[in-house]
Amino acid sequence: DTEVTQTPKHLVMGMTxxxxxxxxxxxGHRAMYWYKQKAKKPPExxxxxxxxxxxxxxxxxxxxxxxxxxxxxxNLHLHALQPEDSALYLCASSHGxxxxxxxxxRLTVL
Amino acid sequence: AQSVTQPDIHITVSEGASLExxxxxxxxxxxxxxxxxxxxxxxxQLLLKYFSGDTLVQGIKGFxxxxxxxxxxxxxxxxxxxxxxxxxxxxxxxxxxxYKYIFGTGTRLKVxx
Numbered sequence: 540d541t542e543v544t545q546t547p548k549h550l551v552m553g554m555t556x557x558x559x560x561x562x563x564x565x566x567g568h569r570a571m572y573w574y575k576q577k578a579k580k581p582p583e584x585x586x587x588x589x590x591x592x593x594x595x596x597x598x599x600x601x602x603x604x605x606x607x608x609x610x611x612x613x614n615l616h617l618h619a620l621q622p623e624d625s626a627l628y629l630c631a632s633s634h635g636x637x638x639x640x641x642x643x644x645r646l647t648v649l
Numbered sequence: 650a651q652s653v654t655q656p657d658i659h660i661t662v663s664e665g666a667s668l669e670x671x672x673x674x675x676x677x678x679x680x681x682x683x684x685x686x687x688x689x690x691x692x693x694q695l696l697l698k699y700f701s702g703d704t705l706v707q708g709i710k711g712f713x714x715x716x717x718x719x720x721x722x723x724x725x726x727x728x729x730x731x732x733x734x735x736x737x738x739x740x741x742x743x744x745x746x747x748y749k750y751i752f753g754t755g756t757r758l759k760v761x762x
Contacts, residue, residue, distance in 0.1 A: 543692075570748055581739055581752035582693070595748060629692055636681040636700065636743040638750065640693040 543641035545630050551647045554620060560644045562613040562630030570594075571613040572631040572638065573605060575624075582629055588613060620648045651676050653742050655753035662730050663761045670725040670756050672740030681743035682723040683750070684714055688736045696738075699723060710734070735760045 543564045552558050562571065570589045574582035587595035588607040602624075604616040613630055625648045630641040654673045662668055674680055681700050685693040697708025704716040714725045723740060740753040 545692075572748070579737075579755070579757075581755055584749060587748045589748065627690070633748065636745065637683070637695070637698060638743075639695070640685075642692040643690070645690060 543630055543632055543639050545628075545641040545644050547644060548642070549645045549647075551649065552617065552620065553649050554622075556620075557616070557618045559617065560615040560628055560630075560646075562615075562641055563611055564632040564639070564641075565611055566632060566634065566639070567610075568632035568634050568639070569610060570633045571607065572633070573603075573613070573615050574629040574631065576627040576629055576643070578626075586615075617646075620646075622648050624648050651742070651744065651751055653740055653751050653753040655738075655740055655756050657756045658754070659757050659759065661759040661761060664732050665729050668725075668727045668730045668734070668758070670738050670740075670758070672723045672725065672753055674721050674723065674740075674742045674751075676721075676742055676744070676751075678745050680723075681745060682714075682716060683741040683743065684708065684712070684723070684725050685739045685741060686710075686736045687739065687755075693739065696725070730758075730760055732760045732762060734758060 573585040576582040586605040606614040627643045631638040684696040741750045
């Protein structure tokens with residue numbers, strides 16, 4: 540298995556909802572990432588997990604809460620989001636210096 | 650400061666024409682260089698990468714790139730563009746010893762039939 544999978548593909552949520560994004564990889568990679576990408580912009584790094592521990596938090600608001608339950612799985616829990624949080628959320632995993640990206644979850648916050 | 654510059658925001662070429670997308674970087678150490686392609690609403694697909702060795706790198710879909718240290722450049726080329734190549738292209742530098750990439754702002758390629 541040489542891919543990163545993400546579910547759901549699309550998510551619409553209200554500002555009072557709680558939802559989660561899921562990312563999975565079975566390539567044995569020990570680093571996993573969350574990125575946020577707005578339209579016509581490059582991805583922006585949010586979080587990095589290394590060996591299941593949070594390694595980098597790029598000053599992301601607390602309404603985004605990452606979780607890494609095991610070496611293959613990465614979640615992003617969402618709560619009380621704002622409309623400006625609408626974006627494509629990309630997950631990635633890495634082997635050495637090369638990152639492998641998932642297809643993304645298109646999030647719309649109403 | 651570390652940075653990646655893609656000078657061309659939009660490029661339009663005719664199908665069958667050659668293509669060159671420019672990427673310049675500023676980084677004090679040996680760079681790990683990448684080109685990714687992204688179709689609308691999709692994730693990033695790696696086209697090619699340079700870590701060391703031969704400075705002309707072959708990638709998928711007929712793309713190649715040349716690393717020129719003296720010019721701090723890593724330009725992407727394709728001899729004959731297909732309509733399916735229309736997409737957003739991102740150049741990235743991997744910062745050694747960290748988990749971070751610096752992405753360029755992207756170049757949107759339009760292909761005319």
